[in-house]
Amino acid sequence: MATNWLPFWMLILSWCCHLLPGDTFRAFVLAENVRLDLTTANGYQWQTSLPNGSLTVAGHVPGGIYTDLERADILQDGPLLYRFNDGNYRWIAYNDWNYALDFDVDPLLVNQPGVFLVLHGVDTVAQIRLNGFFLGETDNMFVRYRFNVRNLLKAEGNQLRVELRSPVTVSRNRYEEQLMDYIVPPRCVPPEYQGECHANFIRKMQASFSWDWGPAFPSMGLWKAVSLETYEALTLRDVYVATSLNGTNWQVDLRLYCETIDIGVSHSGTWTVRLVDNNGVLIHEMVADSLLTGNGDQEATAQYQLKIAAAQIEPWMPNGYGNPTLYNLSVSYAANGKVAVTKEMRIGFRTVVLVEDDLQTGGRTFYLQVNDVPIFLKGSNWIPADVLPELVTTEYIRDLLTSCVDANMNSLRVWGGGIYELDAFYQIADELGILIWQDFMFACSMYPTTSWFLESVSVEVVQQVRRLQYHPSVVLWAGNNENEAALRGNWYGTIGNFDLYRQDYIILYVDTIREIVRKEDPSRPFVVSSPSNGKASEEEGHIARDPYSELYGDVHHYNYYVNAWNTSSYPRPRMSTEYGFQALPSVHSWAAVSDPFNDDDWSFNGALLSNRQHHPLGNFEMELQVSSRFGLPKSNLSSRTGLLDMMYLTQMHQAQAIKTQTQHYRRHRYQLAENGAGLTMAALYWQLNDIWQAPSWASIEYGGRWKPLHYFAVDFFAPLLVILTELGDGTVAAFIHFDRRQDLVVGTLTVSIRSWDRLDPLATFSSLINQDVLPGEPVWVRSLTELFNETNCTRESCFITSSFSDPATGQENIAPPNYVFLTSFPNIANMQMANVQIVDVGTVYATEKSEWTVNVTLATDYVAAFVWIDAGRIAGTFSTNGFLFCEHFKTIKFYSKTQIIDTEEFRSELSLIHLSQIIL
Ligand code: BMA
Numbered sequence: 001m002a003t004n005w006l007p008f009w010m011l012i013l014s015w016c017c018h019l020l021p022g023d024t025f026r027a028f029v030l031a032e033n034v035r036l037d038l039t040t041a042n043g044y045q046w047q048t049s050l051p052n053g054s055l056t057v058a059g060h061v062p063g064g065i066y067t068d069l070e071r072a073d074i075l076q077d078g079p080l081l082y083r084f085n086d087g088n089y090r091w092i093a094y095n096d097w098n099y100a101l102d103f104d105v106d107p108l109l110v111n112q113p114g115v116f117l118v119l120h121g122v123d124t125v126a127q128i129r130l131n132g133f134f135l136g137e138t139d140n141m142f143v144r145y146r147f148n149v150r151n152l153l154k155a156e157g158n159q160l161r162v163e164l165r166s167p168v169t170v171s172r173n174r175y176e177e178q179l180m181d182y183i184v185p186p187r188c189v190p191p192e193y194q195g196e197c198h199a200n201f202i203r204k205m206q207a208s209f210s211w212d213w214g215p216a217f218p219s220m221g222l223w224k225a226v227s228l229e230t231y232e233a234l235t236l237r238d239v240y241v242a243t244s245l246n247g248t249n250w251q252v253d254l255r256l257y258c259e260t261i262d263i264g265v266s267h268s269g270t271w272t273v274r275l276v277d278n279n280g281v282l283i284h285e286m287v288a289d290s291l292l293t294g295n296g297d298q299e300a301t302a303q304y305q306l307k308i309a310a311a312q313i314e315p316w317m318p319n320g321y322g323n324p325t326l327y328n329l330s331v332s333y334a335a336n337g338k339v340a341v342t343k344e345m346r347i348g349f350r351t352v353v354l355v356e357d358d359l360q361t362g363g364r365t366f367y368l369q370v371n372d373v374p375i376f377l378k379g380s381n382w383i384p385a386d387v388l389p390e391l392v393t394t395e396y397i398r399d400l401l402t403s404c405v406d407a408n409m410n411s412l413r414v415w416g417g418g419i420y421e422l423d424a425f426y427q428i429a430d431e432l433g434i435l436i437w438q439d440f441m442f443a444c445s446m447y448p449t450t451s452w453f454l455e456s457v458s459v460e461v462v463q464q465v466r467r468l469q470y471h472p473s474v475v476l477w478a479g480n481n482e483n484e485a486a487l488r489g490n491w492y493g494t495i496g497n498f499d500l501y502r503q504d505y506i507i508l509y510v511d512t513i514r515e516i517v518r519k520e521d522p523s524r525p526f527v528v529s530s531p532s533n534g535k536a537s538e539e540e541g542h543i544a545r546d547p548y549s550e551l552y553g554d555v556h557h558y559n560y561y562v563n564a565w566n567t568s569s570y571p572r573p574r575m576s577t578e579y580g581f582q583a584l585p586s587v588h589s590w591a592a593v594s595d596p597f598n599d600d601d602w603s604f605n606g607a608l609l610s611n612r613q614h615h616p617l618g619n620f621e622m623e624l625q626v627s628s629r630f631g632l633p634k635s636n637l638s639s640r641t642g643l644l645d646m647m648y649l650t651q652m653h654q655a656q657a658i659k660t661q662t663q664h665y666r667r668h669r670y671q672l673a674e675n676g677a678g679l680t681m682a683a684l685y686w687q688l689n690d691i692w693q694a695p696s697w698a699s700i701e702y703g704g705r706w707k708p709l710h711y712f713a714v715d716f717f718a719p720l721l722v723i724l725t726e727l728g729d730g731t732v733a734a735f736i737h738f739d740r741r742q743d744l745v746v747g748t749l750t751v752s753i754r755s756w757d758r759l760d761p762l763a764t765f766s767s768l769i770n771q772d773v774l775p776g777e778p779v780w781v782r783s784l785t786e787l788f789n790e791t792n793c794t795r796e797s798c799f800i801t802s803s804f805s806d807p808a809t810g811q812e813n814i815a816p817p818n819y820v821f822l823t824s825f826p827n828i829a830n831m832q833m834a835n836v837q838i839v840d841v842g843t844v845y846a847t848e849k850s851e852w853t854v855n856v857t858l859a860t861d862y863v864a865a866f867v868w869i870d871a872g873r874i875a876g877t878f879s880t881n882g883f884l885f886c887e888h889f890k891t892i893k894f895y896s897k898t899q900i901i902d903t904e905e906f907r908s909e910l911s912l913i914h915l916s917q918i919i920l
Contacts, residue, residue, distance in 0.1 A: 064221035086215035112230035114261030121224025242523035260294030316348025324433030348472030354525035363551025366574035367681035377682035379411035416481035417443030564657035580686035612694035670776025850895035872909030
């Protein structure tokens, strides 16, 4: 029997070292609350086994069954994400698995007045036993379970057993049981998903059963810590913090959510709340006596209000609007003069309002206002950073969120088919000033409303709102992803019984979730669905006649059968919260999961790519877009070169398409169309990150590598942007777009008409731009016919570029350079085969972005489009990439993530490609 006897001194050490972030314990006394994590990192040796005993391996907590089996070398077909292993290893999810821990604890713990076993995250359906005694059942990955084990825990020889059931079997059984009453669809995900059915019947990451961008790894395990918590009277679980500005004071409403050891017994103690700024200066201190009595759920809440002079506070502002200033808040509880528990957190002072004002032109506005400043949401949609949550590290989250800030984003939507993210995600978003639109975890399905389901969801919502609510980054709750649209659009064949499903919808999202959120967090807006028409959806009985109305709320828009580089098909909604195009992953990602010697793995038409293309018709749509905008490559698509060419072309197509669409949304911030559309206040493209190496909508590949789209985002989300566009009336125009008026600097706008077959422009127009620019009004408009006559060119031979420079300093491109194409590439007759070369690689120097920055200078003899430079094995980003090269020379920077010692070696990793090499 494996035991984990910890000497007393180690126990003290583990008390000090393995606390939850935010929980600190001051001086050690026995009356102090203790949290002892029974985790692998703390030396506890878990085992996981098949229930029939035929296989037993070391288990990891936190962790999951897939990674445990991989670590134990049980999986003979290679790494989890290699080739077809999502299917090869599916047997794992069809089995039940047991996690077991045999352990001893210090006798002192056993004798504390309150002794609880707390499972912070169980994935998902399990029976929990301690020393043979059945503690209870878990059935929700997003719920923390607490069991009183005071009379069960022994000093020696404890046996903790977690018996997990196959999530696939559980959900199928539940679906079938539900069928006896009526069907809760979908019947299954589309076959292209290579997935599992009925994720809607289990409160687990919905995408773990597969998605149109992700594999099915329906995992099992203890994905968060398991701990023993002991205390004398009560512990502090969560702190609610709401800040509002009242005249010259910030009001801080606090709710201190406690768990008690008993019911109906009063405990007296003292709360100390301290607010300290980043220099360690005490801003505010509150000391208050309290008398708390546990209710029937062994919970008690203390409420306080602080008033802090506004002059003492720097408000928290999103990226691009000021500093995301945070303050340290510590809340501690003392009884009998001894501190029992302290929670430390970083908070921000901000207000948030969702503005839905009636418009005379029809419809309502729909935008977020943070500290009274209307914010245009620039960003993307976040999916889980990994299909197996145990593989996500804080460093990876930081890397992805930093990439958002690097791309001038201020917002992310945490999409409803994933998980309520890890604490680190929200802490880093707080630090970086990224606004979080937080969905509840319901996506693209109808859901049951049986009592067990609603009860489980209710606990989930209370716990998650209490956990996440204090983060200033979180600015909005949304009940679900696309389920209003699904119901109205009859995606799952619900039309014959529309009223029934609408009733279920209302029961779940309105009567259950919204009710709880209103109580638990009155400080933020709640919308029932994304997309929705906001208040108007509610007025129409929660399922709007047209959830995609441009006049109300937010819109998701996808159309893979239009010219995506032309804005005419794009809507002009109040908020665009999803839009996107797929692209293939890069050669680097593909190499990590394919067999280098298998030609079929390296074919656009091969089995591996088709296995990973989960979006029905996805490859066909990519091919269609590529052939219409670029023309198909010269290579055979079934060859290696064909695949590499399609990687490049689909990625460039995606980048240009999302750029076009995003610029369109930003431009419509100030446009109100005759039909009342426009006043757009969000552009959140689908999707930021990837969960594996596959065709997807992501701008960042699995692992963190930027696709061209992410480089394009740096520019199309720039706070000051020149947008060149055709207006549809035979004119072409330049708009100066800025997030805030102070982002607008005086500058010289130069618009150049250029021919594809020469570097020097045919004509240039310069104008001085000053602070009088009216947003939404073009600063330069010309008739194309006139321009063509003057320069002797045509749509097929020319394109237009812009640059914006500072006349005083001569500094070039204080807004990103931009361009507009006048036709698709198959129509261009005079494109030349440019010879683009790397002519210089400088020495390593330090910049704000990297200690190891290197300048790379390129030269060309002809205009080169979509120039892509790749640093091979050296991780890092370039200052720009995928660009239109129409100068003789261009110097770009490489920001390395690792130390570069030898620039020659760096240079040997560099490779270049541009469009005419592929299509000419
Ligand atoms: C939307 C999203 C996701 C999906 C994406 C691409 O519907 O909400 O469900 O992955 O489009 O199809």
